[in-house]
Amino acid sequence: MPLYEVLLQQFANGLILGSFYALVALGYSMVYGVIKLLNFAHGDLYMTGAFAGFGALSLFSGWLGGGWGGIVPAILFSMVAVGALGVIIDRVAYRPLRQAPKLSVLITALAVSMLLENVALAFTGGQYTAFTTNLGFAGVDLGMVHVTYTQMVLVGASVVLMVVLELFVSGTMHGKAMRAIAIDQDACRLMGIDVDRTIALTFLIGSALAAAAGVLAGVYYGSINFFMGFLIGLKAFTAAVIGGIGSIPGAMLGGILLGLLEAFGTQIPGVGSEWKDVFVFAFLILFLVFRPTGLLGRPEVERM
Amino acid sequence: MDALLEVSGLGLRFGGLEVLSGLDLAVGKGAIASLIGPNGAGKTSVFNCLTGFYRPSAGSIRLAGQRINGLAPHRITRLGMARTFQNLRLFRELSAAENVMAGRHCRTRAGALDAILGTPRHRHEEAAIRAAAERWLGFVGIREAAEQMAGTLPYGHQRRVEWARALATEPSLLLLDEPGAGLNSAEKAELVGLVRRVRDELGVSVLLIEHDMGLVMQVSEHITVLDYGRKIAEGSAVEVQSNPRVIEAYLGREENAA
Amino acid sequence: MSAGGGGAGEAAVGVQRSERSIRKGAGMALLLLVLLLVPRFANNYYLEVLSEAWLYVLLCLGLNIVVGFAGLLDLGYAAFFAVGAYTAGIVTIRLGQSFWLSLPIAVVTATLAGVIIGGPTLRLRSDYLAIVTLGFGEMVRITVRNLAITGGASGLVGIERPHLFGYALHSIGAFYYVFLLLAVLGIVASHRLENSRIGRAWKYVRSDEDAARAMGINHAAVKLAAYALGAIFAAIGGCFYATKMTAISPETFTFNQSLLILLGVVLGGRGKIPGVILGALVIVIFPELFRDVGSMRMLVFAVSLLLIMLFRPAGIWPERWR
Numbered sequence: 109m110p111l112y113e114v115l116l117q118q119f120a121n122g123l124i125l126g127s128f129y130a131l132v133a134l135g136y137s138m139v140y141g142v143i144k145l146l147n148f149a150h151g152d153l154y155m156t157g158a159f160a161g162f163g164a165l166s167l168f169s170g171w172l173g174g175g176w177g178g179i180v181p182a183i184l185f186s187m188v189a190v191g192a193l194g195v196i197i198d199r200v201a202y203r204p205l206r207q208a209p210k211l212s213v214l215i216t217a218l219a220v221s222m223l224l225e226n227v228a229l230a231f232t233g234g235q236y237t238a239f240t241t242n243l244g245f246a247g248v249d250l251g252m253v254h255v256t257y258t259q260m261v262l263v264g265a266s267v268v269l270m271v272v273l274e275l276f277v278s279g280t281m282h283g284k285a286m287r288a289i290a291i292d293q294d295a296c297r298l299m300g301i302d303v304d305r306t307i308a309l310t311f312l313i314g315s316a317l318a319a320a321a322g323v324l325a326g327v328y329y330g331s332i333n334f335f336m337g338f339l340i341g342l343k344a345f346t347a348a349v350i351g352g353i354g355s356i357p358g359a360m361l362g363g364i365l366l367g368l369l370e371a372f373g374t375q376i377p378g379v380g381s382e383w384k385d386v387f388v389f390a391f392l393i394l395f396l397v398f399r400p401t402g403l404l405g406r407p408e409v410e411r412m
Numbered sequence: 413m414d415a416l417l418e419v420s421g422l423g424l425r426f427g428g429l430e431v432l433s434g435l436d437l438a439v440g441k442g443a444i445a446s447l448i449g450p451n452g453a454g455k456t457s458v459f460n461c462l463t464g465f466y467r468p469s470a471g472s473i474r475l476a477g478q479r480i481n482g483l484a485p486h487r488i489t490r491l492g493m494a495r496t497f498q499n500l501r502l503f504r505e506l507s508a509a510e511n512v513m514a515g516r517h518c519r520t521r522a523g524a525l526d527a528i529l530g531t532p533r534h535r536h537e538e539a540a541i542r543a544a545a546e547r548w549l550g551f552v553g554i555r556e557a558a559e560q561m562a563g564t565l566p567y568g569h570q571r572r573v574e575w576a577r578a579l580a581t582e583p584s585l586l587l588l589d590e591p592g593a594g595l596n597s598a599e600k601a602e603l604v605g606l607v608r609r610v611r612d613e614l615g616v617s618v619l620l621i622e623h624d625m626g627l628v629m630q631v632s633e634h635i636t637v638l639d640y641g642r643k644i645a646e647g648s649a650v651e652v653q654s655n656p657r658v659i660e661a662y663l664g665r666e667e668n669a670a
Numbered sequence: 671m672s673a674g675g676g677g678a679g680e681a682a683v684g685v686q687r688s689e690r691s692i693r694k695g696a697g698m699a700l701l702l703l704v705l706l707l708v709p710r711f712a713n714n715y716y717l718e719v720l721s722e723a724w725l726y727v728l729l730c731l732g733l734n735i736v737v738g739f740a741g742l743l744d745l746g747y748a749a750f751f752a753v754g755a756y757t758a759g760i761v762t763i764r765l766g767q768s769f770w771l772s773l774p775i776a777v778v779t780a781t782l783a784g785v786i787i788g789g790p791t792l793r794l795r796s797d798y799l800a801i802v803t804l805g806f807g808e809m810v811r812i813t814v815r816n817l818a819i820t821g822g823a824s825g826l827v828g829i830e831r832p833h834l835f836g837y838a839l840h841s842i843g844a845f846y847y848v849f850l851l852l853a854v855l856g857i858v859a860s861h862r863l864e865n866s867r868i869g870r871a872w873k874y875v876r877s878d879e880d881a882a883r884a885m886g887i888n889h890a891a892v893k894l895a896a897y898a899l900g901a902i903f904a905a906i907g908g909c910f911y912a913t914k915m916t917a918i919s920p921e922t923f924t925f926n927q928s929l930l931i932l933l934g935v936v937l938g939g940r941g942k943i944p945g946v947i948l949g950a951l952v953i954v955i956f957p958e959l960f961r962d963v964g965s966m967r968m969l970v971f972a973v974s975l976l977l978i979m980l981f982r983p984a985g986i987w988p989e990r991w992r
Contacts, residue, residue, distance in 0.1 A: 201980065204980055205980075211737075212983050214743050215936055215975070219975040226969035342801070383812070383816065385812055400798065485880075485883040485884055486886045494885075495884055503874055503877035510870060514874050515885055519886075520867055524863060538865075
């Protein structure tokens with residue numbers, strides 16, 4: 109395969125991978141932006157979403173078929189279910205600890221993550237679950253590079269979700285309330301903003317996006333497992349940091365960049381795919397140390 | 413009079429916001445000086461620059477002739493400048509004595525290995541640190557509170573723990589950020605005595621920020637007035653009180669009032 | 671009350687206190703005696719479980735320095751455990767040297783690893799630090815998995831059993847004593863550190879970093895010391911783990927391992943040594959008591975961790991204020 113086709117192929121792979129990262133990173137970034145909580149369970153919501161979507165598709169495919177006709181309702185179902193789960197998690201686990209020290213909250217988030225993962229483990233017995241669809245491999249050929257319609261739809265769906273989210277946060281009162289809470293929760297309470305409800309809404313949206321990404325990933329990779337949320341959670345966080353945590357366009361940019369970086373990174377001679385995660389984490393650490401505000405984040409003025 | 417602290421042309425910006433500009437300030441050896449000004453004048457920012465928490469954007473800060481701007485807070489403390497905070501910053505879940513022992517950290521040397529092996533250096537230092545904590549709590553008059561949790565002490569006592577903690581670092585200059593805030597008039601009277609004892613008995617110079625003008629006029633020998641990050645007046649209590657620019661800064665112009 | 675009365679009262683309190691400490695010392699001595707006699711009565715299964723329990727006491731105490739004393743969340747602690755284990759493996763198998771040589775090398779390597787990861791990142795916000803340590807832990811695991819010198823995915827097999835004064839350490843009974851000794855040393859070291867200049871500095875930084883800096887404490891150096899010391903505990907544990915098992919593989923040093931050790935620290939009560947010991951015993955002995963729970967043990971742990979954080983955030987046996 110000529111070099112430019114290799115690069116084109118990797119570009120397509122990176123874009124798809126990146127749009128998953130971006131969707132998960134968005135939820136991470138939103139929750140962090142609003143209540144400064146590093147929600148370790150976020151990656152596991154993505155995993156839960158994949159399973160919820162799988163369950164729904166198994167039910168629907170009988171009369172809607174295993175194509176997009178069945179997948180779209182499965183995605184919507186999963187978004188609603190996991191969105192609700194996110195709200196419940198916030199209500200049960202995080203809200204009682206709003207005033208607690210950061211370390212306690214971080215450990216609680218870790219416990220929620222462990223819980224989700226191990227519930228899924230108990231149900232699946234640790235086996236991979238085949239996520240069967242009948243989308244086929246039809247697509248467009250660019251030279252030797254084959255891009256399926258499915259892949260295009262995946263990227264397109266991600267972009268649509270992100271644009272809707274950006275419009276929501278920048279254009280509606282709910283979005284304004286979120287941004288206000290990020291700045292000063294107490295002042296928001298005094299101004300009559302229902303802080304707890306707005307935070308719940310943040311969890312709802314963030315979790316729903318992760319669920320959508322989970323189902324799309326199931327469709328794309330063809331199999332899901334209880335552990336799939338761990339690594340993507342880490343990488344989504346990396347993407348959020350690269351883009352600038354708390355920033356929606358930043359999360360998108362970070363996700364896409366990370367996806368491309370990973371895809372092209374595996375092409376560098378001597379850097380096999382087994383090293384790609386080391387590569388990603390090294391990148392994360394470099395960013396945190398040298399540019400903790402990310403590419404699009406606003407610098408924080410350090411005040412006492 | 414020899415200057416212990418010399419600040420010249422101090423400037424500080426946060427992004428586009430100019431917090432301090434061209435500020436000159438001097439505190440003599442053995443002096444009690446005050447920094448006053450309306451709310452938001454930049455007084456605490458001056459303290460944060462002096463103690464290394466903010467990095468000034470211009471000017472120089474010298475302590476006993478040595479340039480200290482740009483140094484990290486812990487190094488400045490070691491060089492002899494200690495502070496209290498406007499809103500108490502005690503280690504609330506630790507005892508009063510443990511709080512004061514923090515001040516001895518920079519004057520002692522035992523490391524982790526000394527502690528694990530229980531070397532003589534570790535044992536001697538530990539005994540000395542404990543004794544010093546008791547002594548400084550005694551100096552501020554609350555020795556009996558040594559074993560109580562700092563966060564549960566009455567407010568006035570918490571303020572004193574902060575003093576003891578700062579004094580335990582053996583400073584040559586003590587910065588007090590609104591030491592009178594939240595105290596009743598009896599406690600404020602004791603505060604004046606304490607400030608004088610710090611200077612007279614310990615030979616420590618004092619620079620304080622305070623809103624209570626009665627207290628400021630009573631205790632300070634030299635007053636610097638700040639408004640919008642600039643020095644608008646300085647001198648003795650009498651000089652400052654009669655300065656029209658100071659009156660204007662605090663009360664507004666006559667035209668505005670009318 | 672007259673001054674004399676006060677003096678008598680103080681003296682009485684002093685007597686009470688020394689009586690209590692004598693009783694405490696006697697209790698400790700008795701407990702230690704019982705623990706020393708265990709191999710005379712227990713079968714190999716119990717000795718295996720207890721040896722593992724002592725190892726986790728050491729590991730949890732090491733992590734407690736970082737999480738409990740200094741208040742920093744470390745999610746990659748298993749990496750330092752791996753550093754110790756692989757050092758022992760490489761020194762004995764690849765270099766053909768004595769096991770004992772691996773101890774000082776592991777200590778130096780772990781300190782370096784602690785400083786390398788800690789140095790640039792300790793200035794970060796605490797939650798960023800948590801994720802960086804997680805990433806670091808994964809990097810170490812992936813690295814040992816892919817290097818030839820560490821034996822790749824299958825790890826290292828045939829690690830030499832050490833000799834001590836001509837006596838070969840090979841029976842489980844001998845290793846029981848080795849790990850008991852390590853646990854006791856870990857407890858003594860932790861206790862001494864806690865009540866020292868550096869131990870207090872950790873608590874100051876944990877409580878209020880800015881106030882600690884204003885008191886002349888170099889917060890970065892103090893945190894780095896916590897990292898390095900915690901790493902040393904884990905590395906020493908790792909060396910002896912490797913020689914006891916004689917075989918090690920990357921899958922022992924996963925994120926789940928880090929999580930398990932963290933669980934031991936948090937369940938019992940971070941910052942308080944008896945609490946941490948209790949937590950370490952719980953995480954090892956609980957799965958043995960409820961064998962049918964089997965693969966669900968992490969689920970049970972997750973639920974208990976969540977309940978602890980919500981209803982008893984300082985742990986089962988928390989750091990109580992004196």
